[in-house]
Amino acid sequence: MSNEHHDDQDRRPSDEAAARSRRLLGALVVTMFASWLLLMAPLPFSLAAGVTALVAMVLLVLLSVQSFRQGRWGMGLIGVLVGVPATVMIVVGSLLSLVFYGPMSEVEECRATAITQQAQSQCETEAQDSMAGWVSDLLGG
DSSP states (O other): HHHHHHHHHHHHHHHHHHHHHHHHHHHHHHHHHHHHHHSOOOOTTHHHHHHHHHHHHHHHHHHHHHHHHOOOOOHHHHHHIIIIIHHHHHHHHHHHHHHHHHHHHHHHHEEEOSSHHHHHHHHHHHHHHHHHHHHHHHHOO
């Protein structure tokens, strides 16, 4: 009987670690999916993708550290080498959207009203000119 009790104690920490890993992985998948959906949303909603990506990055680091501690090097390395750059790209994209909010908002409005392909092309041209002018003004040129 004492052996059964001892076996339960030995198994419990690994079961708890596995359950924690599953919860972290589930939360990571949800936050990455939310980031992806928000990234495709129109402004200003797309800016929230940066926030969800930051949450995903924290979860990713926690999951990677836990994987390394448990000797699951493959999962840890994939998280670090693939997940971190992906979340960084989403955060940077959101920051760029915030920096260029005015011109990007104008482009979205123009595209929403453009009916023909030619009108959409005109939106793109105007957007490039607007961003170039905006950057020039920002840099004092």
